[in-house]
Amino acid sequence: MSWRCLLDQQATRPKPRSYTENYKRQVVDLVVSSGRTPTAVAGEVGLHPTLLCRWVRQYGAGAAKAETPRPAATSFLKPVPVPTADQAAEVARLRRECDRLRMERDISKKSIPIFAGPLR
DSSP states (O other), rough: OOOOHHHHHHHHSOOOOOOHHHHHHHHHHHHHHHOOHHHHHHHTTTTHHHHHHHHHHHHHHOOOSSSSSOOOOOTTSSSOOOOHHHHHHHHHHHHHHHHEEEHHHHHHHHHHHHOOOOOO
């Protein structure tokens, strides 16, 4: 690979995003206060899970306390609602129906050669 190709690749590589300290602390507060995993929260807010885990180690409850208090999570970081019993029952019913439909589809796929007859 020539040096020119390497320069072209470096030119097309996106620049890394930078986040403010306030934003990092808000997202870490969301992880700590909600009790959810950093991976789940990272998916919600659009961050890479490894990055959020690093922030949790850096700013989380186990880290040294900073001089300034950390602000609480703001309204744009809303927790995921917990499903009710009715919703859980509906999800279970839909999963059973999905399993049944997959089984019917698989049976239909296997029966095609039987009804198609021999090849000529």
